Amino acid sequence: MTAKTKPFSFFRLINFFPPMLQQAIILPLLALALTLLISAVLLVITGYNPVTAYRYMWEGVFGNSRVFTEVLLKSTPLILVGTGIAVAFRCGVWNIGAEGQFYAGAVLATWVGIHLAGLPPFLTISVVFLAGFIGGGAWAVIPGWLKVRLKVNEVVSTIMLNYIMIGLTSFLVTGPMQEAKKVFPQTDEIVVAARLPNILPPTRLNIGFLIAVLVAIIAAIILFRTPLGYAIRTVGQNPETARYAGMKVNQSIIIAMLLSGGAAGLAGAIEVSGLTWRMFATISPGYGFDGIAVALLASNNPLGTILSGFLFGALRASSELMQMNARIPSVLFKIIQGLAIAFIIAFSLLSRKVASEKIADRAEAVPTTGS
Amino acid sequence: MEASTRLQLIGISKTFPGGVQANKDISLTVKRGEIHCLLGENGAGKSTLMSILYGEYHADSGEIWLDGQKATINTPKGAISHGIGMVHQHFMLVPTLSVAENIIMGMRPLASFLWYMKDIEKDIAEFAAKRGMKINPSALVSTLSVGEQQRVEIIKALYRGVDLLILDEPTAVLTPQETRDLFETLRNLAKQGFSIILITHKMNEVMEVADRVSVLRDGRMIDTLPISEVTPSSLARMMVGREVSFNQEKNDTPCGEPILKVEDLTLIGEKGRPLLKNISLKVCSGEIVGVAGVDGNGQSQLAFCVTGLMKPTSGRIWIEKNDLTGKSPLEFLKAGVGHIPEDRHAMGLVLEDPVAYNFLLQRYRDNYFKWFGFLNIKTIFEHARRLVKVFDVRTSSVKTPAANLSGGNQQKIIVGREIDRNPRLLVAVQPTRGLDIGATEYIHKQLIQQRERGAAILLISTELEEIMALSDRILVMFEGRIIGETDSDRANIDKIGLWMAGMQPEEAKQT
Numbered sequence A: 001m002t003a004k005t006k007p008f009s010f011f012r013l014i015n016f017f018p019p020m021l022q023q024a025i026i027l028p029l030l031a032l033a034l035t036l037l038i039s040a041v042l043l044v045i046t047g048y049n050p051v052t053a054y055r056y057m058w059e060g061v062f063g064n065s066r067v068f069t070e071v072l073l074k075s076t077p078l079i080l081v082g083t084g085i086a087v088a089f090r091c092g093v094w095n096i097g098a099e100g101q102f103y104a105g106a107v108l109a110t111w112v113g114i115h116l117a118g119l120p121p122f123l124t125i126s127v128v129f130l131a132g133f134i135g136g137g138a139w140a141v142i143p144g145w146l147k148v149r150l151k152v153n154e155v156v157s158t159i160m161l162n163y164i165m166i167g168l169t170s171f172l173v174t175g176p177m178q179e180a181k182k183v184f185p186q187t188d189e190i191v192v193a194a195r196l197p198n199i200l201p202p203t204r205l206n207i208g209f210l211i212a213v214l215v216a217i218i219a220a221i222i223l224f225r226t227p228l229g230y231a232i233r234t235v236g237q238n239p240e241t242a243r244y245a246g247m248k249v250n251q252s253i254i255i256a257m258l259l260s261g262g263a264a265g266l267a268g269a270i271e272v273s274g275l276t277w278r279m280f281a282t283i284s285p286g287y288g289f290d291g292i293a294v295a296l297l298a299s300n301n302p303l304g305t306i307l308s309g310f311l312f313g314a315l316r317a318s319s320e321l322m323q324m325n326a327r328i329p330s331v332l333f334k335i336i337q338g339l340a341i342a343f344i345i346a347f348s349l350l351s352r353k354v355a356s357e358k359i360a361d362r363a364e365a366v367p368t369t370g371s
Numbered sequence B: 001m002e003a004s005t006r007l008q009l010i011g012i013s014k015t016f017p018g019g020v021q022a023n024k025d026i027s028l029t030v031k032r033g034e035i036h037c038l039l040g041e042n043g044a045g046k047s048t049l050m051s052i053l054y055g056e057y058h059a060d061s062g063e064i065w066l067d068g069q070k071a072t073i074n075t076p077k078g079a080i081s082h083g084i085g086m087v088h089q090h091f092m093l094v095p096t097l098s099v100a101e102n103i104i105m106g107m108r109p110l111a112s113f114l115w116y117m118k119d120i121e122k123d124i125a126e127f128a129a130k131r132g133m134k135i136n137p138s139a140l141v142s143t144l145s146v147g148e149q150q151r152v153e154i155i156k157a158l159y160r161g162v163d164l165l166i167l168d169e170p171t172a173v174l175t176p177q178e179t180r181d182l183f184e185t186l187r188n189l190a191k192q193g194f195s196i197i198l199i200t201h202k203m204n205e206v207m208e209v210a211d212r213v214s215v216l217r218d219g220r221m222i223d224t225l226p227i228s229e230v231t232p233s234s235l236a237r238m239m240v241g242r243e244v245s246f247n248q249e250k251n252d253t254p255c256g257e258p259i260l261k262v263e264d265l266t267l268i269g270e271k272g273r274p275l276l277k278n279i280s281l282k283v284c285s286g287e288i289v290g291v292a293g294v295d296g297n298g299q300s301q302l303a304f305c306v307t308g309l310m311k312p313t314s315g316r317i318w319i320e321k322n323d324l325t326g327k328s329p330l331e332f333l334k335a336g337v338g339h340i341p342e343d344r345h346a347m348g349l350v351l352e353d354p355v356a357y358n359f360l361l362q363r364y365r366d367n368y369f370k371w372f373g374f375l376n377i378k379t380i381f382e383h384a385r386r387l388v389k390v391f392d393v394r395t396s397s398v399k400t401p402a403a404n405l406s407g408g409n410q411q412k413i414i415v416g417r418e419i420d421r422n423p424r425l426l427v428a429v430q431p432t433r434g435l436d437i438g439a440t441e442y443i444h445k446q447l448i449q450q451r452e453r454g455a456a457i458l459l460i461s462t463e464l465e466e467i468m469a470l471s472d473r474i475l476v477m478f479e480g481r482i483i484g485e486t487d488s489d490r491a492n493i494d495k496i497g498l499w500m501a502g503m504q505p506e507e508a509k510q511t
C-alpha cells in the first residue's frame, strides 16, 4: 500500500524554507513560473508564438531604463495598496475597499496640495502624504467601526464605500474642486513644493517606489515584531484566544483598518504628488482591486508585496507593449493574472496541508471576529 | 472459535517533515468483533498511526492488510470504501444542518436527496436503532449535546458501511453517563461483528471495555495483550516506563486571605434561560476548591464570569480587594487571574502560530519580552524553550506550529503557560483533558505546588477522581446553582453523586 508513495513531496520541498522566505519570494515566483508555462500553452492554442510574446514581455519590463522605470511607477501603488490589504487580512478583516480608500487619500492629498503654500518642499510633501494617509485611513475606519459596533459585514460595507467614494470624486472634480478654467473634469495642479522630485530624468521616476518599499518593510516590522502587530495577527487567527489573552479585539480591528486604508490613501497621495499632480475621476485603473491579488500572491506578508507588486506592475506595463508589438490582446493578461492568483492560493493551501492537516481545515474558514 | 483477522498493519513508519519520527516500524492486528484499545503517552504516535490507517497521512513504509488482502489507502474516501471509519476528537459536523443532512453529506448529489429527506430520516433512525443507538435525524446538530454529536459522528461512519471504527479519545469530552452509553453502544457493535479501535488515556475505561490492549511508546509498539493479562499499573508501567502514582500527597496548608469572592452571581442566557443562579463562593489563598457536576450545568459560564470573559447579569466578583464586576478580561489578567480554558482549540491557543508564541500570549506587553518597544524574539524563544523543558512538551522545536503537536502536548502548553505566570487565582477547567497518566500526575503536582505557594485554585472538572484527589473543598453544581458543598473526604462520594444528579438527600443535609 503506502509503500514509497510521497504524493506531496514537492510541497515538502517548499516547506523546507522558513515561512517568511516562502511567502515573500518562493511561492510568488513559483506561481509566476507555472503561470507563464500554462499561458504559453494558451498562447500556442490561440495561435501566437509564446517565445516572441515573452520576448516582448521581457523587453517591456527590462528592455531599457524608460520601460523599467514605468514598471516601477506602476508597482508603487500596487505595493502600497497590497501592503495595506495584507495588514487588514492578517487581522481577519476582508477589506475590499482599498479602491475607495485610494481615492479618499488622493482627494485629501490633492486638496491639501493645492492650498498649501509657503512651506519648504520637504514639509509640504510630508503634509500631503499625511493627508493621503488620513484620508484613506478615515475611509477605512468607517467600515471597521461599523463592523465592531453594529456587526456590519465589512465585505459589503467596503464595497459600498468604494462606490460612494468614486461617485463623490466625480462630483468633486466636476463641482467644488474643479479646475479654475472649468474645462476638464479635473482639479487644478498642486503647488510645485508638493510635487515629488524626479530622480532619473528623462524618465518619470520619482522616489515613490522607494517609499512604497519602505512602507512595506515598516508594515512587516509592525506586524511581526511589535506587540501591536502580534495582537492584530492573533485577532485575525483566533479572536476568542485574543480576547482570552487580554487583547482589545475591537481596537485591534480599528487600528488594522486605519493602517490598511492609510497605506491605500498614501498610494493615492503618491500618485498625485509624483505623477498626475492633480486629481481626476479615473485616477486609479483599479489599483485597489489589483492590490487584493498582490496581497494574496504574497500570502498577506507585506515584505512579499514588494515582489508581487512588482510582478503585477510588470504584467500591467508589459501587456500594453505586447498588445502593440505582438498584437496579443490584453485580455490574455487578465487570464494570466487570474492564473497566478489561483496557483498561489492552491500552493499555500496545499503546502500548509502537508505541514499540518489540522491547520488546513481552519484555513478555509472565513475569519470571524468576536466582540 | 478464533475470530478472523480484520486488520493487520505491518511495519508502519512515519517521519514528519521537520524530522519527528512519529511511528517506528509499528505492527498491529485487530480481529473481527473486538474492541481494541490503543494506549500511549502524549505524542507516542497514536493519532498519527490512526490517521495513516484512515488515509489522512501517508506512511513512509509499511503495509496495510485488510481481511488478508493487501490494501492501498490514500484518502479517507479510500479508507471508507475499505470499510474503515474514523471519529476524530474534534467533531467535523456542520452545526447549522440537521443530523440526517450531516450524515448523508457527501454521499450522493445534493439534488437527489432533497426530495427524499423524509425517507432518508426514517432510514437513518431505523439504521441507528438496529445498532442500538437513539437519535433524532431531523434535529439540528447545533442543538445536540456533545455526547449526541459524537453519536452522529459514529452513525455517519457506520452509515457509509464501515465495519472497522476508529475512535480517537472519544471519552475526553463526555460525561460519565455519556461514556457509559458510548461503551454500551460499542459493545453492541462488537457483538454484531464490528471491529473497534479506541484511543483513551483512562485506565478504568480500558479495563472496562477493551478485549485487547496495545501500548505505544515513543512511536514504537511495546506490546499487545488480552485484557485479562493486564492491570492498570502494569499498563501504566508499559506506557511510561516507570511507576506512576495515582494518588497525590498533599500537605496541610493553612488557608489564607480570600482571593476570589463571588456574591450572588446570576447570568441570564440569550433566550432568557438562567445559566447561573445566585452563586456565591470564596476561594482562599492556599486552597483548591473543586467544582464538580455533570457537564453543562453552568461550570463553563462560571469560569468565563470569574475570568472576565462573560459579563454576569447581576452579582459581584472580587479578586483580592478589587471589585472587578463588569471589568474586561485584561483587568482580570492584571489582577493576577490565570485560566486554563475548557476547549483548547476554541480558546487558549493559536494553532497556526509557533509553539513559542503560544507561550507568550497574555504576556506580549511585558517589558521582559520587549526591546525598545519591539518584541524581543530571542527572549520569546528562550522563554518557550525553558517551559518546553519544564513541562515536558514534546515538540521538535519551539518554531513548530502548535497544530503539529499531539493533543496532549498542546494542552501542556496552556497549562505550563498559566502555571508559569504564577497567578493569584488559577481557574483550571478540565486541566488534564487529553493528558496521559504521567502528564496528569505531573500537572496535579504542579497544581498542588501552586496551592502551597499561596495561589487560590478554582478547579472545575467533570472527573470526580481529579476533584477528589486535589480539592480542599468541593462544590457541586446543578442547573446553574451550587447544590451542595462538602470537604473532599472519600466518605462523601455518594453524597456528591446524588448532588450531581440534582437530588438533595435528607441524610446529606443532616451530616
Ligand SMILES: Nc1ncnc2c1ncn2[C@@H]1O[C@H](COP(=O)(O)OP(=O)(O)OP(=O)(O)O)[C@@H](O)[C@H]1O
Binding pocket: A354, A355, A356, A357, B016, B017, B018, B020, B021, B022, B040, B041, B042, B043, B044, B045, B046, B047, B048, B049, B394, B395, B396, B403, B404, B405, B406, B407, B408, B409, B434, B436
Ligand atoms: N502534522 C505534523 N507535523 C509534524 N509533526 C507532527 C504532526 N502531527 C504529529 N506530529 C508529531 O508526531 C508525534 C506523534 O503525534 P500524535 O498526534 O500521533 O500523538 P498521540 O499519541 O496521538 O498523542 P496524544 O495522546 O497527545 O494525542 C508528536 O511528537 C507530534 O509532535
Ligand SMILES: [Mg+2]
Binding pocket: B046, B047, B048, B168, B406, B407, B408
Ligand atoms: Mg492524539
